[in-house]
Amino acid sequence: MSRRNSNRQLVPLTWCLAGLLLVAACGGRGSDADTGGVKNDSGVKVAQVVKKDDCTGYQASPGISDDEIKLGSSYPDSGPLASIGETNKGMESYFKHLNESGGINGRKITLIGKDDQYDPTKASANVNELLQKDRVFAIVGVQSTTGTMAVWDQLARECVPILESTISSATRDQRAAHRNAIDGLVPYASEGYALAGYLTKTLGEKKVAVITQDGSFGDAAARGVERAIEENGGKLVAHESFQVTDPTVRSQVTTLKASGADALVVIAAGTKCPQIFDTVAASGWKPTIATTFTCSNTTLMGLAKPASTDGIISDGWVRVRTADDPESKTFLDAVKKYAPGVNASSENVAIGWAQGQIVAAILERATELTRVGVINSALGLDGVAVPMAVDGVKASTSADDSAPIESVQIRTFDSAAGAWTPVTTDALVDMTGKLGDFE
Amino acid sequence: MTMPLSAPAVAPVVAARTRVRIGYLLVLAAILAAAVVPFLAPPYVVQNYTRVLIVALPTVGLNLLTGYGGVISLGQSVFFGLGAYVTAILVADHGWAWWQTLPLAVALPLAAGVLIGIPSLRIRGVYFAIVTLVLAAWFPNVIQRFNETTGGNQGKSLTVMQAPGWLGLAQDQYGYLVSLCFLLLVLLLLRNLARGRTGRALTAMRDNEVAAATQGVDVARTKIYVSGLSAAAAGLGGCLYAATQGIVSSETAYFTVVGAIEFLAAMVIGGAGTVLGPIVGALVTERLPVLLSDVDPQLAVAAYGVLLIVVVRVMPAGLVGFATTLARRLTARVTQHHTTVNARNEGKP
Amino acid sequence: MTAHPLLEVRELSAGYGSTTVLRDVELRIDAGEVVVLLGPNGAGKTTLLRALTGSVRAHGDLRFAGASLARTTTDGRARLGIAHVPQGRGTFTDLTVEENLLVGGYTRRDREARADLDRWYDFFPRLGERRHQLAGSMSGGEQQMLAVARALMLRPRLLLLDEPSLGLAPVVTQALFRQLGRLSTETALTMLVVEQAAHLALGIASRAYTLTHGTISAPLSPQDLADQEELRRVYLGAAHAAGQAQTTTKGRTAWTSSSNGSSTA
Numbered sequence A: 001m002s003r004r005n006s007n008r009q010l011v012p013l014t015w016c017l018a019g020l021l022l023v024a025a026c027g028g029r030g031s032d033a034d035t036g037g038v039k040n041d042s043g044v045k046v047a048q049v050v051k052k053d054d055c056t057g058y059q060a061s062p063g064i065s066d067d068e069i070k071l072g073s074s075y076p077d078s079g080p081l082a083s084i085g086e087t088n089k090g091m092e093s094y095f096k097h098l099n100e101s102g103g104i105n106g107r108k109i110t111l112i113g114k115d116d117q118y119d120p121t122k123a124s125a126n127v128n129e130l131l132q133k134d135r136v137f138a139i140v141g142v143q144s145t146t147g148t149m150a151v152w153d154q155l156a157r158e159c160v161p162i163l164e165s166t167i168s169s170a171t172r173d174q175r176a177a178h179r180n181a182i183d184g185l186v187p188y189a190s191e192g193y194a195l196a197g198y199l200t201k202t203l204g205e206k207k208v209a210v211i212t213q214d215g216s217f218g219d220a221a222a223r224g225v226e227r228a229i230e231e232n233g234g235k236l237v238a239h240e241s242f243q244v245t246d247p248t249v250r251s252q253v254t255t256l257k258a259s260g261a262d263a264l265v266v267i268a269a270g271t272k273c274p275q276i277f278d279t280v281a282a283s284g285w286k287p288t289i290a291t292t293f294t295c296s297n298t299t300l301m302g303l304a305k306p307a308s309t310d311g312i313i314s315d316g317w318v319r320v321r322t323a324d325d326p327e328s329k330t331f332l333d334a335v336k337k338y339a340p341g342v343n344a345s346s347e348n349v350a351i352g353w354a355q356g357q358i359v360a361a362i363l364e365r366a367t368e369l370t371r372v373g374v375i376n377s378a379l380g381l382d383g384v385a386v387p388m389a390v391d392g393v394k395a396s397t398s399a400d401d402s403a404p405i406e407s408v409q410i411r412t413f414d415s416a417a418g419a420w421t422p423v424t425t426d427a428l429v430d431m432t433g434k435l436g437d438f439e
Numbered sequence B: 001m002t003m004p005l006s007a008p009a010v011a012p013v014v015a016a017r018t019r020v021r022i023g024y025l026l027v028l029a030a031i032l033a034a035a036v037v038p039f040l041a042p043p044y045v046v047q048n049y050t051r052v053l054i055v056a057l058p059t060v061g062l063n064l065l066t067g068y069g070g071v072i073s074l075g076q077s078v079f080f081g082l083g084a085y086v087t088a089i090l091v092a093d094h095g096w097a098w099w100q101t102l103p104l105a106v107a108l109p110l111a112a113g114v115l116i117g118i119p120s121l122r123i124r125g126v127y128f129a130i131v132t133l134v135l136a137a138w139f140p141n142v143i144q145r146f147n148e149t150t151g152g153n154q155g156k157s158l159t160v161m162q163a164p165g166w167l168g169l170a171q172d173q174y175g176y177l178v179s180l181c182f183l184l185l186v187l188l189l190l191r192n193l194a195r196g197r198t199g200r201a202l203t204a205m206r207d208n209e210v211a212a213a214t215q216g217v218d219v220a221r222t223k224i225y226v227s228g229l230s231a232a233a234a235g236l237g238g239c240l241y242a243a244t245q246g247i248v249s250s251e252t253a254y255f256t257v258v259g260a261i262e263f264l265a266a267m268v269i270g271g272a273g274t275v276l277g278p279i280v281g282a283l284v285t286e287r288l289p290v291l292l293s294d295v296d297p298q299l300a301v302a303a304y305g306v307l308l309i310v311v312v313r314v315m316p317a318g319l320v321g322f323a324t325t326l327a328r329r330l331t332a333r334v335t336q337h338h339t340t341v342n343a344r345n346e347g348k349p
Numbered sequence C: 001m002t003a004h005p006l007l008e009v010r011e012l013s014a015g016y017g018s019t020t021v022l023r024d025v026e027l028r029i030d031a032g033e034v035v036v037l038l039g040p041n042g043a044g045k046t047t048l049l050r051a052l053t054g055s056v057r058a059h060g061d062l063r064f065a066g067a068s069l070a071r072t073t074t075d076g077r078a079r080l081g082i083a084h085v086p087q088g089r090g091t092f093t094d095l096t097v098e099e100n101l102l103v104g105g106y107t108r109r110d111r112e113a114r115a116d117l118d119r120w121y122d123f124f125p126r127l128g129e130r131r132h133q134l135a136g137s138m139s140g141g142e143q144q145m146l147a148v149a150r151a152l153m154l155r156p157r158l159l160l161l162d163e164p165s166l167g168l169a170p171v172v173t174q175a176l177f178r179q180l181g182r183l184s185t186e187t188a189l190t191m192l193v194v195e196q197a198a199h200l201a202l203g204i205a206s207r208a209y210t211l212t213h214g215t216i217s218a219p220l221s222p223q224d225l226a227d228q229e230e231l232r233r234v235y236l237g238a239a240h241a242a243g244q245a246q247t248t249t250k251g252r253t254a255w256t257s258s259s260n261g262s263s264t265a
């Protein structure tokens, strides 16, 4: 009995080995043949930073036909972070709106979205499926750094563009190794630089404190903050960090207050933001507060007591929507029409719309609709203005600069109105090309 | 009381043999089919099925502890995560090759499993399930707390396993085949365990712990041992997960309560206490939601939930248990028919 | 040097939670003996057997072959050779008959245990026929046989039987005790039997105790039992009130023949 058993157990192992041998015999998988380039009428000549010979297993123009450009996206559409995925609804609305007026030289943009619940593995599975099954031309609007990083090695090798995706906390070296990836947000370091710069240079604050969320987001932003304080002769008197899971931030705030700082930079996200604002107010400390855009969502601001948030400074590159602004009207109408279930007042939807405009500009400016052509177009933006961006904010990239947007508008919060208004003087901070300095 | 062996008594034996042979052939065919998948399917499909193989590992472990042992644990995601982080950290920050991390990625969860096994002796049933659930909910926080080492929610990237050059395999094919081999190995080991002394003792304990102890089963040791093994299988899965996926993060669903529930669901759907159940279950839980969400992402969650309930209600022994019963009935009928025909023929002059 | 009794119990008290069921129980079983424990419902017979296996809270001096059992766990006692057929079977319903028997042989090497299987299949042919059937789907009587066979798979030095006849047809009960008697005579297996079918149990017994309200009697010899009309009425004749004379004769006859058997063994 036991003898028969042991024989039987050998069999699956034998098969396994046989399978491996079979593998060796068959060899790997050949890649698809290269397809020819597709000319694009509206192309602008730019430097050829990435060449087709640098790519392995390169396919030039899958997903491009005479009347269609297929793009793919992975973002949280369910789960606790689904609100981040609203960005993609804004982007999709923009593409649909654009398609009505002829798309890109007669080619309509089709955006295929897949839900990743903010899980990097799901994002990776989605992207692979989009490329191999749906055969999309490029990936756009991946909403998490981890999600983007889960695929960007492979996609860099194959020269597949990853446009307007979150890589905001990536280092310069990481960006240089992935020229196919173009940032969808203002780099966190640049944002920190702009906020601290406004506090120290424009407002003349000398003693600045900073509170950051633990992790690469907080670290990146803090680098920009430190740099700006140093440049403007201020002093960083205290730096505290917190865990997303910390129940309170009271001890951090106590330390920061004790430092005697007159200004505080808050680098946080989600519900930690109102908690920090309320804790600071409750401690009786009244510093000038500046905070990252990750806190600036009006819904989040509304969670704190009005007295805690009045006059807080933040920044944005997407225009504040107002009733008399024609772009705002186009945007609101399109979202109502193409994404009726979506809350159009969410900042994320407007960001997605603006990101869609940058994607469209990159496609339009490519001399040929090939992956390499589009990557080079994305790295060759020379001050391109898109309607949804704040007036004066221009998209610029180069071989070593994969962040199109590096200017922000400084705003203050009016807690009575529950709205942000641009500060009147020196509202625009332009940091184009400075990203490398923040390391 | 003594009864001569009669013909009807022989029939079930014949049926059992036929069944063993048919089942054996089916398993062989399945293994063969699984081995050729990476050569026929496009890479993304291969990667999807690699995840099925990997998710089956913690499920196989859980099946031993819960399916056979009756100890309900919702903490399997923790051991899976531990294994994954051991591999990710050692590969990314200390330059190890993924296979060098294997012993540690298995040993650490094993030790943790033994530790968790100790309270299971005193805390029973649903209370133990809750304790492990709390652990599972807490684990992503631990990852974030130590984000210097783990990368927190920004994740830790590592180079994925590459096929040795002489094999001429693509990375996805290699990852799949390596995972398949490990899964078969673990399945074989646990199958022997489950069908042998330990498995019998486990089922005995589940049925009647006092009676098992009076027969000499060391209940405490067996529970702790099995808890350790179950965690080790999860740790191996985690190691392969990190090595094939190339990124781990506190947002990775498998390291959260979502993962713990998926492993449990896979075990229940496939068939708790069956050898092949975990694989079938992993296939369903890993692929079905995706297939459903291709149809309609909003309805997918609800449809999946309803399906789970239906499976649990209609097939309490899971898909594999259901199939086995069905096969048993069919073969029993066939052989019965067979023997009666034979008997009739023999009766002829 | 006198040999130790196989089991010696002194000042044993046992109970559940805060209730004490057994008080100052004294009991002695010599190797090779069959001892019967009689007593009304709720007297604590089951509790006593549980105390011997270590599965209830108990205090007192328990010695097995001279060594104290105070620090020996339930499974440790099984390894020493104490086997238990619990009241109401307690078979492992999700295991097959054969697997139940193999768990019975858990304290022994797998190969040795397997070698014993056929012996008990011969002993209980019904079990052999149904070896691949799940225990849970067996009849009550079949499960009772299984519980006995399972305990025997341990190759016990002391077999504790708690109402093995429960739920068995009279003819089966008789067969079972015939088998137990055979075991006793052929292998000198030591047994402590709790049994309501006392006439059958006494048929194979060398000594008896009675247990009432948690208090145990002095050991009674077969002669004592035969002579005590009162005892006979309570424990032997309850079901046979109408034909008392007949029962009495039968009981005595059964006893005598078995007694002869065991003395010649």
Ligand SMILES: Nc1ncnc2c1ncn2[C@@H]1O[C@H](COP(=O)(O)OP(=O)(O)OP(=O)(O)O)[C@@H](O)[C@H]1O
Residues within 6 Å of the ligand: C016, C021, C039, C040, C041, C042, C043, C044, C045, C046, C047, C048, C087
């Ligand atoms: N698990 C338990 N928890 C609490 N009390 C119990 C438990 N088991 C038994 N008892 C009580 O202990 C006393 C003795 O029970 P025990 O089962 O030992 O009696 P018994 O002599 O075996 O009776 P029977 O002949 O009916 O089997 C009874 O009063 C019973 O109610």
Ligand SMILES: [Mg+2]
Residues within 6 Å of the ligand: C045, C046, C047, C087, C162
């Ligand atoms: Mg009783």
